[in-house]
Amino acid sequence: MDDLRWPKEAFIHPEGENKEEVRQLAESIMDKVLDYASSVTEYPPLPKESDFEIPSISGEGVSNRELIHQIQELIDCSMNPNHPRYIGHMDSIPTFVSCLGELVSTFLNNNMLSLEMSPFLSRLEVHVLEVIGQMFGYNEQAGGVMVSGGTLANLEALAVARNQAFSVMENGLTEIKGKPVIFASDVCHASIQKACMLLGLGTSAVISVKTNDHSKLDVHDLELQIERAYDQGKRPFAIVATAGTTVTGNIDPIFDISQLADKYQLWLHVDAAYGGALVFSDLERHRLKGIAQADSITFNPQKWMYIAKTCAMVLFKDRQVLEGDFRISAPYMNEVAFTNLGEINVQGTRHADIVKLWLSLQYIGLNGYQQLIDQGYRFTKIFTEEVRKRSFLVLQAEPETNICCFRGEPAYLPKEKWDDWNRELQQQLLDASHTFVSLPLYRGERWLRAVLLNPFTSRSQIQDIFKQVDIFYDHYLESK
């Protein structure tokens, strides 16, 4: 090999010439992240506005010492979802093994594009997705692919549904008579609109179905909307049910929806990005009743399965639809009996997210996951009881997962001041007790949203949060 012309530890020498140096650098950086992860309560859930400046990229490269310093600054300026009082979003503390699994897959740098480039990992992905499909009630005909996030999972599912309904893979939509439409509840995830925009259907292709007071799709309105669409000459082709809505975590009545999908011969997609994890709990699985009837399912282990981002998948009841209604082959690829995963995926070259999922499943085990999910329900119940105890608080919806969405409507203030009150309470919780709840705008009002996802959030911490709420409530007018 020629003389090294770049920093000595830029690459690991293939025969170990710099093994000691790289080990030292690796240990220093591993120490930084382990120190952070082992003391996350010393970091606030969200960083203070910081004066960290982005250093310009140097010609010569920085020293090991400076590199480590910059990594520490990066940690200091980041969101801290590992904090047990970070209960604001579906961003979870990652399983330790998923972080280490990511390290393994990064060093291996295999490419999920083709079997040749990931001979074991491509097969592993197919296998694990079959197993998970069976947990959803699918049979051995099912299968799917992993994608980098739930938005891509929904995109792929709706692309397949569209291609199957209208045979437009080759010629596109411009010759189609009548407007293709889908139905989804008025609180479905924004990625459904995004998918329809990308797919050339336009955001107006998503027909909104009413939801009830608990953010659950109204099946009666769904049928009305389907009938109306046909009357207007539109061309319905799919229904999206949501299992775990973004703001309140509620679950659409999947079984009833599946009956309508059957009746009208529409593709049923279940966006179970969040709620899909319930198949791992014997106690809670029933909430997804009917999901086995779905033609496709989105499920993101990066949320309630605690896998480091990204880790998401789209499953199909019939794996063959990917071959017939989606596959784009690359002419330069070698043909093998195994379908290269890049040909049946919205992505091509892809990182091996399967490693961190598989190792976490192996290590934590099915029982461990069941306990994690069941614990989330216990803490949500405790949290929700605290909300109910206070007459100045209202629940947005009856919790069905581990999300509690509530807000203050204090009688001592006129209605038009309530949003401000909740905004100030959110900030007060963050400042006074390092508790982060999010503040979604929902149906025109500000709500406080707690996602009881972190396994280290405790009963006493929840009680403490409500002490802070009470203090805020009691002293609000005085402080003005």
Added chain:
Amino acid sequence: MDDLRWPKEAFIHPEGENKEEVRQLAESIMDKVLDYASSVTEYPPLPKESDFEIPSISGEGVSNRELIHQIQELIDCSMNPNHPRYIGHMDSIPTFVSCLGELVSTFLNNNMLSLEMSPFLSRLEVHVLEVIGQMFGYNEQAGGVMVSGGTLANLEALAVARNQAFSVMENGLTEIKGKPVIFASDVCHASIQKACMLLGLGTSAVISVKTNDHSKLDVHDLELQIERAYDQGKRPFAIVATAGTTVTGNIDPIFDISQLADKYQLWLHVDAAYGGALVFSDLERHRLKGIAQADSITFNPQKWMYIAKTCAMVLFKDRQVLEGDFRISAPYMNEVAFTNLGEINVQGTRHADIVKLWLSLQYIGLNGYQQLIDQGYRFTKIFTEEVRKRSFLVLQAEPETNICCFRGEPAYLPKEKWDDWNRELQQQLLDASHTFVSLPLYRGERWLRAVLLNPFTSRSQIQDIFKQVDIFYDHYLESK
């Protein structure tokens, strides 16, 4: 906190209660990957067909010891792109710092969806992409987003081009009169067809432009095709130029294409997934002449910049088009002056690929990258000279990057046997000397393709490969 009900090291305790145990497990796994990465020449570039069975997922979870054992088996069964004789694909040995950067971003688990969820990293991504945009000749109006792979980058670029040309974000394509079409060379990447399929344009929306003997787009044919499309009532809206074709690494004449894009008022997208790295070399940057005129550029640091997968981006000359012709807002997101990156990205929740890119740029420095690229050219020249020395070998194209595509056409065999000869040579190189070159089917024939990407591939290794080629050539008939 309740009693632990899952393995003790499933999560790092937020206050360090299991710090020593997790450190031990982390060190064991780090040792495995460092041992692998420091002795990659002991692993073949591609694994032997293995009898490794996928263990079923257990209820109880496996021990630390078993976990580490399974990681070793996984390493043993994987593709080994770190081997200096793995010269078959654009899959590079990852920079050491990109692996460690991935570790950092995984533990932090920030979400590139919104500024709230990645307060520093969202800003860092915007900054670094502006800097890289300027290296391509863009001004401060430019910007872009990172996406999980080049296929998504091409998809986003063409989505924006389509939305801008036809104003179809809301209403979709079914009302459009005339077929929207784009132009790309007959050797463009399959992701262009995939993008058109996804976008509802259909794969037939890609009009193939002839290429010359060196896989470069024929500008004269491009103009003919554009004129013909208008004559047929089609609606051209974009041209895709390729900078670094998949099989031969050649670069379309971007400047001449940009003149036609101007003349016909078409969006110019440059798929510089591979060749974009040339902006880091003073010596080679000129090969991308005209790229500053492009409306959008795909660039994948996951290839020639040696960043672990995935790391890709799409850049736009005018960042405002993302706001006007692509942005889908989530109603529950808080509005801030900074546009949340999830709203202007085909993805939503997203992993922080910026960390490994930024740390690698910082550590290796601009000069280090320049030297890496220039070294690739030197070795390609050496490799190509060896091909030219042999009358039984032919070059597919004049190399313009670090790819040499060639094949044997031995006079002692009839033409119809040449494909088999090359296939057998590929296998022989792998078996006898752990050399992996790929075997693409290109224009109906099998070729051997060497990507001189690994910085540890040496002159003597190249000479050794050709010794093997000569031995194979000399003894081929005897062995039959």
